[in-house]
Amino acid sequence: MSLEGRVIGLIEDDPIMGESLVQSLTLEGAYVDWWQSGSEAIRGLKATSPDLVVCDIRLPDTTGDRLFSEIAQTRSAPPFLFMTAFGDIDEAVRLMRAGAGDYVAKPFDLETFMDRARSLIRAWSQVRPEGTLGASEAMKRVEQMLRRVAPLTSPVLLTGETGVGKEVCARFLHGISPRADRPIIAVNCAALPTDLMESELFGHERGAFTGAHAQHKGYAERAGGGMLFLDEIAELPLPLQAKLLRLIEERAFTRVGGERKIPFKARLVCATNCDLHAAVRDGRFRLDLLHRINTVSIEIPALRQRPEDIPTLMELFFDQFSAELNSDVRGFASLTIDAALEHSWPGNVRELRNRVERALALSYGQWIMPTDLFPEQATGRDGETVAPLATLSEAREVAERRQIQRALRESAGRVTRAAELLGISRTTLWEKMRRLGIGSGDEEE
Known part of the structure; x- marks a missing residue:
């Protein structure tokens, strides 16, 4: 190794x-x-x-x-x-x-x-612990699927909104696979200059074009027997999609300006926040390539669909940035956790990470307050609040959901024990869980 x-x-x-x-x-x-x-x-x-x-x-x-x-x-x-x-x-x-x-x-x-x-x-x-990707049932299912496909060589397609953590999942998949001791090469296709895309992906020979003064190994070759992760795969132009399809089918490629076929030994994992089927209908993506990269498709849920992960991620980013910034801030106020759980997180985990970093850098107190995390919601001089006020019914549902989820975590998913912690009957708890859309715990006690 x-x-x-x-x-x-x-x-x-x-x-x-x-x-x-x-x-x-x-x-x-x-x-x-x-x-x-x-x-x-x-x-x-x-x-x-x-x-x-x-x-x-x-x-x-x-x-x-x-x-x-x-x-x-x-x-x-x-x-x-x-x-x-x-x-x-x-x-x-x-x-x-x-x-x-x-x-x-x-x-x-x-x-x-x-x-x-x-x-x-x-x-x-x-050997990584279960729940590495998140505490929510949604992310545990994602993790279970990644663990199931880790020993395989099939291409994997990761889908989901921008910022949900597709690259994190790809790196997790690589880390638990038999290829873990080999490189993982992550490529953001949207960030590659159009005129250099082919050379960057497949490499070029010396003299292949003006400025090619030496042989250059592309990402596909540098990945070796590890993983080639292509993020924003929908951004590849159609001619390059054809070359990628040939690489998958033949497990080989040629450098720009070269003739010798080079074996492709890496596992291919792609990611996108686009609807690739819609892109196919619009003529922007090849149907045959979609079929080849879609052997195993895993959707990463948006952060608003897994609120149980929000407090854990906040603490994770807090630990990371407080060490980097040598901050004296002690943590999050409980009101800040409440505000974070009510936020819709359109930017997903990336937005959460950025907000925590900014709050730590700019906070003046010992505790991060809601306006540190969401400065755009601060009350102005005229008393107008940017964020809309939740109704009492909505606030009550948010509070109930949070308490039930906390009780289920503390009782390891045992509903009877969670009901005891909450001071309600088991039947009442089941009804509230059904109404609030909370995944059931273990029925067997």
Whole structure:
């Protein structure tokens, strides 16, 4: 397994050892974030999502034990590879039993170190917890489908509104697939210059056109045996759609100006926010290409259709940006959570991410208030509020839905227990869930 493209967090206070490991891991193709203290590492690990953490067991301001205990509480915590002196091996073994990945005793052989790093990354890539993509039933169904198709080689088409997280789903699919140790090349077709699209996708030979001074490998070739993710697939012009169809059918392509066929070994995953069937009717998309990329089609629901994910995503983005901005803000006021649950989120997860980042950057208080998240809804000097006022009936439904969903989460979906928490009968809870369109929990208690 290659470390190409992997992100590794290194926590080592010894400058000579740190420099040596950074150089060795970089030569293997990894990206390395190096922190020389526990406090730096905590901030950095909350802002990034490394595939592996390499950690010295003794640090100037803390211990590997304490640092691991704190990071292990976070969502999707990465595996740890501890480096330890001979006298601390018992401590390292205890950490393994607590859930850390592995350890190496100093001085260690570099190849042994690399083998253990590769092994931990491979295992973590293929075993991820359920609910990684979201807490809602809608996203759990998406995740289940992605897990089912992960071992296959068939093309996958991801559909959904702008900003719902199609690329996140594609990267999740790659991470749990047998190809996880190979590259994923993500391409936004809408961002490619029209005159360079073919060259960027398929590459070109030296002298193929003016300015082609050297051979260039395109995205299809650079993906190797990994994944080629084509976002905004509807933006490809018709001539290039024909070439993409040929690539899928023949599993091979030629560079611009070349004659030799190059095998296409990657898995193809496409995404769009357009109605491709309507595009076919309008003559903007090839029907035969639609049939080939539509072998497995998965629709990612809009954020307004899965409100249970909103608080979780808010906390996720808060942790990320508060570490990056070194913010003193403590969190979201409860009124802000309420306002977020009532918002329609036309920009979906991308809008939520941007609003949280802006709120953290501009907030003056200890808590993010509704007007920090939605400044356009602030009351003006004349007392006019931009946002329309909800009726009492609408407000009551929002509050009831939120409380029922919270009770179901706390009771692990057991309806009888949720009814007890809410102080109502099981029958009344079932009726409210039906009326509010809340997915049922477990009927068997």
